[in-house]
Amino acid sequence: MHDPIVPAMLVSAFGPGLAALVIGLWAVLSPRRPTEQTVSRVVGVGLALSLLGAVAAAGLYIGGHPAGEIHVGDWVRIGDYAVPIVFLVDGVTVAFGVLSAVTSALAARFSRTYLHKEAGYLRFFVLLALFATGAQLISFAGAFDLLFAGWELVGVSSALLIGFFHERQEPVRSSLRAFATYRACDVAFFIAIVAIHELLGTTRLSVLSTSASLPEWERALVAGLLLVAAFGKSAQLPFSSWLPRAMEGPTPSSALFYGAVSVHAGLYLLLRVWPLLDTVPVVEVIAAIVGVATAIYGGLVARVKTDAKGALAHATLAQTGLILAEIALGFSTVALVHIVGHALLRLWQYLRAPNTLHDAHHRGHAHHDEAWWQRLLPAPWSTRVFAAAMQRLRLDERLDAVVAPLFAVARALERGDRRLRAAVSLDEVERTDRSPR
């Protein structure tokens, strides 16, 4: 704890979360809700501390702080079993940490005026602060437990912000779909973490460098589970359909989550677990294929979308697909630079999205020539590709068809359970329920 980088990372990670807790308890305990100014100031202080901490950590690292793990303590210890609190210091960590802190602070500053007098102002800032804590935990974590805690916070805050404009049905539905995708993929992540702990004895990220000692099928299994987790978070095929729907949320959260940080979190995870992925060629090949397929899908759909945020969402998919392919091919540094550049560009583009009409009016309408590859396609193929892009490959319908049997089973079980309980019930209500009427 005498290492100065530790308090910097702790402040950066937990400053926004503490601000969220203060504002949340204030709202619950006080009969008068805190004003907009109070909310934005308290959360602003948390985010400013987070930024300062991240910049200080980066400064210390650049100034010669050695790369490596720092064991802060144990979250839980029972005999030999421990859930360690470990921070990781290296170029990737500080770059992603500073990126998250800067973009969170920018989005918060933008939102102060953008969401002025919005009914969910307090809710937005509390969720933004929770997100910032989650993002910093992901950035600095040197152990999977801590990383997963941040991962979950990002997921929950993300889903709740997609449903921010809850008086309309579509945002609520989109929120549920995004959350369901996240949770389905998080199942894979959680199982992978438990497996890593049991197979390698600890959840420290550094332990993956010894994963070559494991049998091949165990390595492939864990790597595959981590890949699924990353696909869900970064909206890679076949889990891409939640990202365009996530645009139902307020613009600043779209910019921060789906332009800058959250959508890159899965790719960041793959950078962190590269020592394991590198030992399983088949997983690398799958990642490369999925990355390229997502890039093609995103690029095609982006060209036919007629709304600004929808086009941006698919353009984001195209770039994240390319980054995934870069990681799979082993170009880690290129991927990191690509992540940072892409995140900053998209943050700016998403925040500008509400001004699209204004910008177009000033610039005049750009003339789009047909792309060279479009001329290569025969006309019937071109029409088919256009139609498929318009329908977004019917990804939603295909996923719905996959989960539909689960709901049918749930309904059948519920009916059976109700009948069974009615059969053993002594109360009048249940007797009436089971009567033929």
Add this chain to the structure above:
Amino acid sequence: MSLAILLAVIGAALTLLPLALGMPAPRGDSARRAGLVVAVATGVVAATTWSGSGGVVVAAIAAVAALLLHTLGATSRDARLWLGLAAVAVVVVVIGMVTGRGDVAFVASLVALALRVGVAPLHAGVFAIAERQPALLIELFGSALGAVVLHLRLIDGASVLARDVAVPVVVIGAAATLLGALLALAKTTLRGLWAASVGMHAGMLLAAVGAAGRGHDVAAVLVVVTLALGMAGFGFVVAALEARVGRVTLTGPGGRVRAFPTLTAAFAFFAAAGVGLPGTAGFIADDLLLHALWEEGPVAAAIVVVASATLAISLLRGYGAVFLGPPGPRTVARDLDGRERLVVAALVLALVVIGVLPMIVVGPASALSD
């Protein structure tokens, strides 16, 4: 000793929690509740601090007393029947201990635990209570803490049997967890959703108790603390909402967030805490439980993770259906009052403090198992 105080305080507080709902109580309810507090505290203190079989016998007698007092407060015949059955099972525990039949006491305690927390297929009683008398189920969470500690103590006297049945109990628990989560997916009322959530957590508790037979006692303690605090908070919110608007269905959109913003936030928090939101006790409880289950069978661990994710989706769906959407019909009912807010804040703080500093429970619980 610190675990005894902590669990006794949580148990007593949960026993008194329904009072904050301000519902009219029948005559003599104060005396019943006071007796319940004494029984809960006695059971926990005896089970955690009194070594030897004497402590177990006293804890079991206190558990019988608590169950009988719960039964006195029950308004439905189903509740009385199932709680009575649980009481009979605990009486068998006492007889088993007195006659030196540790194995019989262990099995009876397992059955009693399954009956009182609602592990499928013995969940009919808890489901009936959740659907007809939520305040009673909140009370029951208070006394469940002592019941789990009592069961953990019984493992010493039946260590071979506990080890032998660990895997089957874990498998039954995991299956009950998945069943609870799937039932939640198909529920059409808020009370039903709560009942199914309780059923899912009960399955997790049984799996944890099964794994405790092979030395993973701490996971069981943390799981029951999370179950008690999280599900009591959830039930409290459900009862508070229904006291204002009547029975709530999930056919939504309910549009109640404008009228009840604090209730909405509390619902979201307790639902999230129940499915392992980081920073709450549920996260660390899930983590410990899954590591314990993995050692008994990776498939059981995977089933519990899948069930937890499924329940999370059901809860978000329920949250959307009850609170979100266009504003519902105007209501004169107000958001949570001062007393209710205090209860919610206390439960939130308890879940967050244990989530951030789990060693305050894990440390003494490890000492107990040592």
